[in-house]
Amino acid sequence: MQELSHTAVAGAPVAIEPRMALPELVAPAAWEGVQRLLGAVRGGGLPESTLELAHMRVSQINGCSACIEGAIRHAHRAGRGPDERLLMVAAWPHSSEFTEAERAALELAEEMTRLADRPDPVPDETWARAARHYDEEALAALVLHVALTNLFNRLNVATRQPAGDW
Known part of the structure; x- marks a missing residue:
């Protein structure tokens, strides 16, 4: 059986077949709770751009092509196109494109995502910078x-959701 990848050896795209329908379609009651959480996040006072940057960085770390493409499409639909900061987020520690607040958010997002990388996954210093x-x-x-x-x-x-199918 051929191993799935996003690019074949010759560089041509390889189709990714989902293992199941989107889980939220299979378990709609669970999705209702997620929607309420999303509403709380949107009402939490963070700039939309900060949410987008954090979403993109976490999705890059986790290798979620569906979420990365979704973030780019969302930016296009909002009339912004992918701004340079969204494209530079993988290199945020080495870029002058981000405000101190955005840098603190990205640092916290990375450390929350990489829990197994260190004994104290989210150090007090990181939390204090964000706070x-x-x-x-x-x-x-x-x-x-x-x-x-x-x-x-x-x-x-886990369910191999292809980018762009939703």
């Missing part, structure tokens, strides 16, 4: 947003 830029409600929204993005990434990767 300097966001009040408790916005910080809660950021934490929920990162957790939800990780949820979506894991659902999409």
Whole structure:
């Protein structure tokens, strides 16, 4: 059996076949709860651009092509196109394109996503930097947003959801 990949040896795209329908279609009652959480995140006072940057970075770390493409499509639908910061988010520590608040959000998002990389996954210093830029409600929204993005990434990767099919 050929191993699935996004690119064949010759560079031609390879079709990814989903293992199942989107889980939210299979279990709609669970999706209702997720929708309520998403509403709380949107009402948490974080700029939309910060949410987009965190979503993109977490999705890159987790290798979720469906979420990465979705973030780019969302930016296009909103009339922004993928701004340079969205494209530069993989290199955020080495880029001057991000505000201090965005950098703190991206740092927290990365550390929340890479839990197994260190004994103290989210050090107090990281939390303190984020707390300097966001009040408790916005910080809660950021934490929920990162957790939800990780949820979506894991659902999409495990069920092999192809990018662009939704």
